[in-house]
Amino acid sequence: MRHVIAVLLENEAGALSRVAGLFSARGYNIESLTVAPTGDPTLSRITIVTSGTERVIEQIIKQLNKLVEVVRLTDLSEISCIEREIMLVKVRAVEQGREEVKRLTDIFRGRILDVTDSSYVIELTGDDQKISAFLEAIGDDNLLEVVRSGATGIARGEKALKV
Amino acid sequence: MELSGGEVLIEALKEEGVEYIFGYPGGAVLHIYDALYEQNSVKHILVRHEQGATHAADGYARATGKPGVVLVTSGPGATNAVTGIATAFMDSIPMVVISGQVQSRFIGSDAFQEVDCIGITRPCVKHNFLVDSLETFAETIKKAFHVATTGRPGPVVVDIPKDFTTPGITVPFDYSKSVEMRSYTPAVEGHPGQIRKAVDLVLSAKRPMIYSGGGVVLGDASEQLTQFARLLNYPVTNTLMGLGAYPSTDPQFVGMLGMHGTYEANMGMHDCDVLIAIGARFDDRVTGELESFCPHARIVHIDIDPASISKNVKVDVPIVGNVGQVLGEMIKLIEATDKRANPSDLDDWWAQIRGWQSSECLAYDQSSDVIKPQAVIEAVWRATNGDAYVTSDVGQHQMWVAQYYPFDKPRRWINSGGLGTMGFGLPAALGVQLAFPDETVVCVTGEASVQMCIQELSTCLQYGTPVKVICLNNRYMGMVRQWQEFSYEKRYSHSYMDALPDFVKLTESYGHVGMRIEKPGDIDKSLQEAFAMKDRLVFMDFVTDQTENVYPMIEAGKGHHEMRLKPSRELA
Numbered sequence: 001m002r003h004v005i006a007v008l009l010e011n012e013a014g015a016l017s018r019v020a021g022l023f024s025a026r027g028y029n030i031e032s033l034t035v036a037p038t039g040d041p042t043l044s045r046i047t048i049v050t051s052g053t054e055r056v057i058e059q060i061i062k063q064l065n066k067l068v069e070v071v072r073l074t075d076l077s078e079i080s081c082i083e084r085e086i087m088l089v090k091v092r093a094v095e096q097g098r099e100e101v102k103r104l105t106d107i108f109r110g111r112i113l114d115v116t117d118s119s120y121v122i123e124l125t126g127d128d129q130k131i132s133a134f135l136e137a138i139g140d141d142n143l144l145e146v147v148r149s150g151a152t153g154i155a156r157g158e159k160a161l162k163v
Numbered sequence: 164m165e166l167s168g169g170e171v172l173i174e175a176l177k178e179e180g181v182e183y184i185f186g187y188p189g190g191a192v193l194h195i196y197d198a199l200y201e202q203n204s205v206k207h208i209l210v211r212h213e214q215g216a217t218h219a220a221d222g223y224a225r226a227t228g229k230p231g232v233v234l235v236t237s238g239p240g241a242t243n244a245v246t247g248i249a250t251a252f253m254d255s256i257p258m259v260v261i262s263g264q265v266q267s268r269f270i271g272s273d274a275f276q277e278v279d280c281i282g283i284t285r286p287c288v289k290h291n292f293l294v295d296s297l298e299t300f301a302e303t304i305k306k307a308f309h310v311a312t313t314g315r316p317g318p319v320v321v322d323i324p325k326d327f328t329t330p331g332i333t334v335p336f337d338y339s340k341s342v343e344m345r346s347y348t349p350a351v352e353g354h355p356g357q358i359r360k361a362v363d364l365v366l367s368a369k370r371p372m373i374y375s376g377g378g379v380v381l382g383d384a385s386e387q388l389t390q391f392a393r394l395l396n397y398p399v400t401n402t403l404m405g406l407g408a409y410p411s412t413d414p415q416f417v418g419m420l421g422m423h424g425t426y427e428a429n430m431g432m433h434d435c436d437v438l439i440a441i442g443a444r445f446d447d448r449v450t451g452e453l454e455s456f457c458p459h460a461r462i463v464h465i466d467i468d469p470a471s472i473s474k475n476v477k478v479d480v481p482i483v484g485n486v487g488q489v490l491g492e493m494i495k496l497i498e499a500t501d502k503r504a505n506p507s508d509l510d511d512w513w514a515q516i517r518g519w520q521s522s523e524c525l526a527y528d529q530s531s532d533v534i535k536p537q538a539v540i541e542a543v544w545r546a547t548n549g550d551a552y553v554t555s556d557v558g559q560h561q562m563w564v565a566q567y568y569p570f571d572k573p574r575r576w577i578n579s580g581g582l583g584t585m586g587f588g589l590p591a592a593l594g595v596q597l598a599f600p601d602e603t604v605v606c607v608t609g610e611a612s613v614q615m616c617i618q619e620l621s622t623c624l625q626y627g628t629p630v631k632v633i634c635l636n637n638r639y640m641g642m643v644r645q646w647q648e649f650s651y652e653k654r655y656s657h658s659y660m661d662a663l664p665d666f667v668k669l670t671e672s673y674g675h676v677g678m679r680i681e682k683p684g685d686i687d688k689s690l691q692e693a694f695a696m697k698d699r700l701v702f703m704d705f706v707t708d709q710t711e712n713v714y715p716m717i718e719a720g721k722g723h724h725e726m727r728l729k730p731s732r733e734l735a
Contacts, residue, residue: 010346014281014293025286055473062470068290068310071346163345 032150168328169198189236191263217247222591238276253581289317314349353484368437377404378442384487411569455722556612559641586615
């Protein structure tokens with residue numbers, strides 16, 4: 001099953017490689033991994049999307065917690081959460097296709113950021129399902145380049161992952 | 164007090180109560196070596212290879228419970244140390260390794276003797292630190308010792324660029340007594356609710372089995388384990404790493420379990436209805452095929468590392484905490500209640516275990532004309548009154564010590580269980596002997612293993628460590644040969660050692676005493692002779708039976724109940 005795990009870790013050189021190294025050394029799957037500083041400059045936040053059996057996910061969480069630089073973590077999939085990913089996509093847009101792509105962008109609440117006479121660059125934000133649905137709607141033939149940020153997530157409600 | 168980086172290190176080691184530092188100098192640590200030169204409180208042991216430094220520090224740590232400390236230079240110094248760091252990591256041994264690094268401004272430039280030590284050691288350390296300023300150096304050392312010795316112990320590397328140890332560049336020295344790390348807070352006390360649940364399950368057993376491991380040794384919880392087992396009259400089996408945590412000569416002890424464990428221990432595991440796992444991690448060499456592991460048992464698991472719980476085997480009552488503390492709480496609860504396992508159930512269970520024991524799975528041919536390796540180990544046990552510190556390398560000889568040298572005390576049996584590092588035994592024995600100069604220290608090895616770190620014979624001479632080396636020389640990599648016999652139709656591919664050295668002459672050239680023993684009748688008297696040389700290292704080269712195998716054995720893919728016993732004693 002797919003899990004989204006949010007990790008707060010010390011904002012130190014090499015901390016990210018400990019997390020990435022753990023996944024490769026133990027053969028865990030990484031679908032996506034994002035990392036950025038937080039409001040607290042001493043902490044970074046990683047969002048990892050992974051998948052595995054219940055046993056594997058349990059081990060991933062325990063092994064992550066065991067890393068000395070990991071301060072706190074939460075499995076967002078266990079609670080009600082909001083997941084978002086940003087995608088920039090370059091699409092071939094010529095003749096009647098131009099209108100079609102623009103319409104699709106509107107339907108998916110995307111934004112066109114760049115226009116040439118043969119292409120658009122579109123920005124789209126959403127969860128994994130929405131982004132996949134948009135890509136499917138555009139179709140492989142028209143996709144010139146796809147850049148996905150990887151998922152980030154936050155729990156609903158007042159409870160916060162912080163130190 | 165204003166100190167340079169090198170002096171900061173020495174003062175910090177003093178604060179930590181470090182007695183010995185095992186190391187080898189080189190460019191990136193020359194400033195530190197200069198600081199070492201001017202003082203006597205931390206004794207430096209000059210090894211002959213950095214692998215030897217880490218193993219010696221490791222042996223010291225296993226025997227004393229204190230962290231082993233290592234100092235190596237950058238580049239090859241660091242990479243040579245990696246095998247020893249990984250060895251300590253796999254067996255959760257507290258160790259602090261200080262490695263020199265090229266000057267901070269050269270990092271990343273492929274400078275002379277530069278390697279990414281932090282990157283290389285990352286997967287085999289509990290944690291590592293790259294020192295980023297002289298100002299934080301003392302605090303980093305404090306953290307390194309704290310992390311290495313608390314929770315589930317392990318090796319910690321501190322990589323220090325050379326420019327932070329430059330003489331004349333100083334900082335005020337302030338070594339705090341304690342350290343707070345918000346991201347590192349290991350659990351110590353077991354959850355009271357879980358402890359109560361565990362006691363209920365333990366007391367409901369009809370066919371209980373206590374399976375304890377290295378965690379009991381590392382947690383200094385032998386007393387609690389012994390008290391717990393005796394209070395209940397439950398059988399005890401130890402893992403390879405746990406030997407000595409429960410007295411091996413005690414009637415409740417059923418021997419080691421696992422791949423080369425006793426018939427009674429493994430059958431007991433297979434048939435038990437409640438398994439009490441204490442400081443053990445369900446390693447594959449212990450469990451055999453997981454599909455058929457303890458099929459009837461409900462399992463209590465006490466371990467300080469949450470990640471060990473339900474990693475390989477799903478358990479019913481997990482308790483995260485220090486094993487000594489948790490056992491102490493369990494003992495209190497048991498003593499406060501009259502509830503006990505049904506005595507007749509327990510009697511039946513013991514009768515069954517005694518029945519398995521009557522198969523005498525460790526019996527071997529006593530009438531052979533060639534020296535049987537098992538006979539040598541038993542003779543060493545007699546010669547040392549069963550009370551020596553025994554290190555070993557890896558292979559058949561290691562298993563024979565585990566089987567034929569019953570350890571009654573913890574921290575006496577010092578071997579590389581997790582990583583299985585050949586070359587461990589001799590340097591480890593050096594470390595143990597330095598820690599306990601008046602105790603008998605034996606290194607049991609084979610002619611293949613010992614050659615992997617034989618250069619440390621030179622270190623042993625320099626520091627006058629009178630280790631007794633027992634070499635079971637069968638002119639084969641015995642365990643490899645055994646697997647080739649069983650699984651590869653006796654195709655002995657590259658397991659034969661041609662052109663072996665004359666170990667007697669070799670030992671003598673290193674300034675020690677060498678002996679060669681070829682007849683079974685000479686074993687005891689030669690051992691007496693060797694052990695009488697209290698202040699000399701004696702290398703005893705026992706020419707043993709080339710065809711002897713380690714039995715019993717659980718082969719790959721088999722369960723505890725499917726042991727391979729010695730051919731002449733095959734049981735139905």
